[in-house]
Amino acid sequence: MSVILYGIPNCDTVKKARRWLDDAGIAHQFHDFRKNGLDADLLGRWIDELGWEKLLNKAGTTFRKLPDDQKADLDASKAKALMLDQPAMIKRPVLDANGSLSVGFKADDYQARFAG
Template sequence: MAVNTSQPILYGIPNCDTVKKAERWLNQQGIAYSFHDIRTQPLSAEQWQALVTLVGPETIINKRSTSWRGLSESEQQLASVEAVVSLLQQYPTLMKRPLVTPTAPTKPNTFVIGFKEAAWAQEFQTA
């Protein structure tokens, strides 16, 4: 899932507190971005596959989420990339949020996952 846009894309759900913090931070910094609601605009199996392959199943799955706690033990095994992709297609809110696309063409296959202000300031080179 190589993404090369002129502005970052923020993937998440609008009612997530962490996504709201990230949006507030981006707005305060004057950073233009587009928002992709993973519930109303689901990612394809190919897009999930690319993301899981790039960042890894353990990185993209939010094991602290309500969605995760609602899964059966067998579903929580994450036995293969295909199993993770299938879970994310069924339950997109399992994705650790927010996920933001690269901010520079020199980093086309990197993503920032989760919101930590210091990491975002470094990624977006603000101070």
């Protein structure tokens, strides 16, 4: 099984997800948005599968600090450009388990995903 967890290492939710995967003995790779960057094609696939609305963290500090004109009239293209420019705007973590994506962390969801 190929498992990649995308996020930022100092994010509390990412820390919980990494700890859960470690405790469950699930081998995974961690991809740090800030250190390793974010590929536009990969982000495009996430947007196609999950929707930009689910990926863009409008409640986060990075988004809230944007000027109003950058937050207005958002669509997939504008949201993608914002997330590529500032990956901290992406809800975290993004989990890719054998090509199946999820966003955020809830222990029950991970348990169900990796059961069996």
